[in-house]
Amino acid sequence: MPQAIIFDMDGTLFQTDKILELSLEDTFNHLRSQNLWGTETPIEKYREIMGVPLPKVWEALLPNHSIEVWEQTDAYFLERLIENIKRGKGALYPNVKEVFSYLVKNGYSIYIASNGLKEYLEAIVSYYKLDQWVTETFSIQQIESLHKSELVKRILENYQVTHAAVVGDRLSDVKAAKDNGLVSIGCNFDFARENELAQADMVIDDLSELETILPIKVV
Incomplete structure (x- = not known):
């Protein structure tokens, strides 16, 4: 035993999918507001790599951005995930x-x-x-x-x-x-x-x- x-x-x-799209959309809206992203949210790409540690997520989704942007995005995404959990969205x-x-x-x-x-x-x-x-x-x-x-x-x-x-x-x-x-x-x-x-x-x-x-x- x-x-x-x-x-x-x-x-x-x-x-996770219940809060994933919501939180990721919030995050990329934030990036768009800072002129750091100009196209649709890469939700399908994220689904492909779902399960890897978050730092590696941003390397994949934002390959042309700086480490500083990765870190800022990581922090913002985490905030949105936690807020949506506490709101009972998951x-x-x-x-x-x-x-x-x-x-x-x-x-x-x-x-x-x-x-x-x-x-x-x-x-x-x-x-x-x-x-x-x-x-x-x-x-x-x-x-x-x-x-x-x-x-x-x-x-x-x-x-x-x-x-x-x-x-x-x-x-x-x-x-x-x-x-x-x-x-x-x-x-x-x-x-x-x-x-x-x-x-x-x-x-x-x-x-x-x-x-x-x-x-x-x-x-």
Whole structure:
């Protein structure tokens, strides 16, 4: 039996797409107002790279802008995301709280390992009161390399976890599991890609499936 279940946040627990377009549009409107952007908001390009750390997002979306502009854009986007979370514009995926309750009752420890920034993650955990089940939330900001595999390793070391599963929707989650000798569970949700999920040990279409597969298959 695993001691812990490590969840990704965006596209796994939190339906980021509900506030993504809104916050990104706010951000590029801000850039347009400063004459730093002159075309439509690159929402499709962002969806392609969804899940990477925010600093790398701006390198991709604003390749011809300065580091200073990237940093300013990063800060503004984060502000808009948090504001939209606090306004209730986002949503958890179905059954998150029910599954968390089930896992804790059955002796699992729950952790979150995300490429999201600390303030953003704290806003989600606080708004949806997830801290009643989650032992600790880890942000990629805690790892200099920005590699999720190292972030998961930090959880294992900090809490002396030897058996765990990583639940997420992208290849970085699968790699984080495999690099640490853990079971990977892919989530076939909004941002998932078939070729990435194919590398996971198992794939689910709803978080409630964890209640069935975890006691049987994760060892």
